[in-house]
Amino acid sequence: MLIKSKPFGEIEIDDRQRLYFPLGVLGFEGLKDYALMDATQPPFYWLQSLDVQEIAFILIEPRVFRPDYAVSVPDSDLEEIGITTPDQMLTFAIVTVPEDHRRMTANLQGPILINRAKRLGRQSISLDPTWQVRHLILDELAKIRS
Template identity: 35%
Template sequence: MKINTKFFGEIEIEEEKIINFPNGIIGFEDLKRFVLIDHPGSDTIKWLQSVEEKDFALPVVDPLSFFPDYEPVINESDLKNLKLNSIEDGVVLCILTVPKNPESTTVNLKAPIVLNPLNRLGDQLIAENPDYQIKQPVKIFTESLKES
């Protein structure tokens, strides 16, 4: 199927690549269907693109790329809703916030995106770890990110 996107124009995606978010994303609960798109020129950054709203896309990263000790504690019932037995059975991504000055980029470690790739389910969940911040500074300088 074809979808329109803000950053990539019209793209072709496979139906089986669509991830369903029954609860939406925090603050955007009405958006339920997303696809992951690779960021050109980056192995680290992906975009969580809404299938329903072309202007809604979030840059996401594997937090372990920057924080190797990242181990979010997630409520067991939230994991069960995603049909996961443990966080290790899923894919964990964190949302980047990139201001005009990319040197001030932050990552949200407090509310990771957790995916069950087998069932194509996703949710933004709250990590119970008290030390994790919503705006954790991260050093992520790539020319391709600055061009976005």
């Protein structure tokens, strides 16, 4: 499938990269069709809206910089996208990259959860107060390495 993406322009994707978010993403509830794409700089990914080319989110798997990260969301959120066991789920956090890239943050309070088999996604709100909206990725990585 040929799509128009914010980061790469026109690009071919595999059908397996397509995701459906029945409730959209917080703040973008009307946009339901997305593609999950590798970014040119690992460990990042792009979640590209298939409806609006200009809407794309940078994602990271939280355990890359917070090995202790655990998903703690209402069971009903998982049931909505058919997740019954942890191995069915991919977990991502939305990344915000400010002008000073060293200050990029990840939203661990609002994880993006994906049922890998059904290709259904949902953004949830964590029930664990440990996880905040702005975790400084590079600072967290430095803690791991020290």
